[in-house]
Amino acid sequence: MPPGCLLLSSTAVAASATTSAAIECLKNYTTAMDSLKLNMVAVDQVYPLLSDLSASLDKLGILPPDFEGKTKMKEWISRLSKMGAADELTEQQTKQLDFDSESSSNSFMAALPNAGTFIMSLVSSKPILVKMLM
16 A cells, blocks of 8 residues: 555445535534524525525435425425525525424434434445545
8 A cells, every 4th residue: 555545444434425515504504593593584595595505405415206205394494496696585484494404403313323324234335545634
């Protein structure tokens, strides 16, 4: 093995990629929910946050296509795209989005332990060579 290299199994690399994607999802959930608590309810404030959340959920391949978070965020993105940038969510819409985000986040957290077992069974254990950054 060349110096400065580390031998990792493809399982370890896949687990690392999955972990990174899951962390990105958690960050995006937290940011979106915190923004509502800070009364950031204008479409031009909410839309990019939900778009980032939706994109991060789509990157996490261990979630099924009909995962609650994916469908709920896409519904909200569709709803917001029909509004003007300066429009604001009503109090009722804000409460519903907060509820949908919280529910989706809880479902996401519940899916993580099962997802780890699932990904490990899908990935081969053939080792790959990764150059370490020094």
